[in-house]
Amino acid sequence: MSDLEAFRANTRAWLDANCPPEMREPMKGEKDICWGGRHFTFQNEAQKRWMEVMAERGWTVPDWPKKYGGGGLSPAESKILKEEMASLGCRPPLTSFGISMLGPALLKYGNEAQKKKYLTEIARGEIRWCQGYSEPGAGSDLAGLATKAEDKGDHYLVNGQKVWTSYADQADWIFCLVRTSTESKHGGISFLLFDMESEGVSTKPILLISGYSPFCETFFDDVKVPKDQLVHEENKGWDVAKYLLGHEREMISEMGLGGGAGSSTLGTALGGVDDPYLKAEIAAFDVDALAFAAMSERFIDQLKAGEAHPALPSMMKYAGTELNKKRHELVMAGGGSNALEWDSERSRGGKAARDWLRTKANSIEGGTSEVQLGIVAKHILRLPGA
């Protein structure tokens, strides 16, 4: 048996012995996602235990170095872990912006003390992060942001407003883009980390069309941020911001897999379709979805092998989110009037309709589809003037 085969067998056995049966049921809704952090209320004991045993092994972040709480796995081993978790139906033990966005950025740009502290806390699910990028006047034109951070010797004084900050009201800390210089648009931005309980931080939830309100307006009024919470150098935050966005887009692109990682087609998930026109549409969609799943696998392998173009996450984000929107259009079509019920028990609280509405944000959050296409045109196709 090769090393990898042995790793697979051991991993499977360990997962089988340690993943509680409740954590092998498909997730029923948002509440089943384990976010961790100071304010998180676990659904049940199993959810807590599953996060803890996985964190213990470093498997909440399997490919991070061991010294920062990771599992130290090679790309091939991480892939095997993912496959084995999928085949046993194990839920992700922990989902967080810390894992998918801030972590990779800190691994590249953080200093040793920052890595040691924040990465370890993220791996254990101890702090929950939110992303303070967008502002009322700076969305797609993110570098147009105005939130100001003044140098006050040992700390920065932060004033301004963010918007669309997902889970700001439930987060412990924020990674935030601030303006430290007005001399250059991109060259005057810095990347700060701070506690949401700092004096002067307030949040106000915004209700979404889906009826959920997972995001907020966030206000900063004379917030003091110690200087050692600056990541990378002052005025060089745009590099960190872009790198992090690449990871955010990589994560969002996985929506194209519809949660099933290509394991089953939409046609089978809907339990068959009678209407021949709808069936034809769904079959055509399944072709696109299975092809995207192959691309997704290839993309991850290319990323790990260092062969991916840095703008490829934009292409994947665009393709994956447009696909996910289409999937939910078809789920609604397949459900007919059943899918339109908003709060009945039969419809599990209008899950289909709410999910469908939520997916409309996929091509907006993390940079709109138009912005992704612009990035591909400019950086991959090198079209003029883009």
Added chain:
Amino acid sequence: MTLTDDQRMLADTVAPFMADEGAISKQLRHWRDIGCKDGFGHGLWKQLAELGLTGIIVPEAQGGAGLGQVEANLVLEEIGRNLTPSPFLTTAVAAVRALEGSAQADRWFPGIVAGDTVAALAIDEGPHHAPAAVALEAKRSGNGFSLSGAKQFVVHGASADVILVAARTAGSAGETDGITLFAVPKDAAGMTVENVALTDASKAARLTFDGCAVDADAVVGEVDGGWAPLSRALNAGRAGAAAELVGVAAGSAEMTFDYLKQRKQFGRLIGEFQALQHRAAHLYGEIEIARAAALKAAQLLDAGDTKAELMVAVAKAKAGKVARLSVQEGVQMHGGIGMTDEHDIGFYMKRQAVLDELFGSPRFHSAEVARLSGY
């Protein structure tokens, strides 16, 4: 899903060869303009043999390279990119898979490996791909069979030395049991060949069998069990056609993206217009996705995975859809020049149309995806 060093080396050898020797001006346009009866050059077929490509999936024991679908697909993507006409897909890929392991393999493989032999597949009888619908009848007669019926869309049929004919020895049209595959030599009495030029200047024959007599040893595999070799040929042919379509899509897109960087209108390069940039970026992504699907299908085939057939259907359907988008955007973004015969972009559109239909259209394969997924 990254390529191995050997696979990369193969691609790096084939790409410049095809761009040079297989170029549109040297092959496709040349053979079309002189009205060549084969639609391809035997010289190039021989050159491919010298590079070891005609025997790419022929087992090493039979003089081939013993490689797999992934490697064949690397060649096919370059063939597609340059629209290089050749019997590579039908002969070196599909027919070799049909023949492998049979006594007929010993007879035909040496010629294929040497680049002397061309093989064709006679499967479809109507204007749409429907391999299970085979109705052409093969009756036992003497110590052989007598074939009666008709076939169409037999690519390179009039140039082939041997034609693999799917016939019905039992059951009825629509059933996969009862089909028998025959290796019929080109000069078989009772077979009439009508050579038809297709839109893309390739040739596909219409064949008529009128009591055509074949020996019993012409049977490939088992009598009534032709679905097995036929399926092997179809899977390989479909996966290969998907890769060639990816090449067609990529070649057309590259030509178009170049044009966007050269053509000026309204005092600007047309590539500066966001309306075109976004469509170009979308097309780029779709081609990458189609390429991944084709690679996945090839890998699963080579691994003998049970999911291979599903992924082959996905790959053929996706590559067909994407190549269609690419050639349509290609002609459109070239403006008036794209409508001229003098410009090469139109050739991509014509080739796409033929390859899309060959071994099943995206509609056929979407239906396959539904069937194989049980809905």
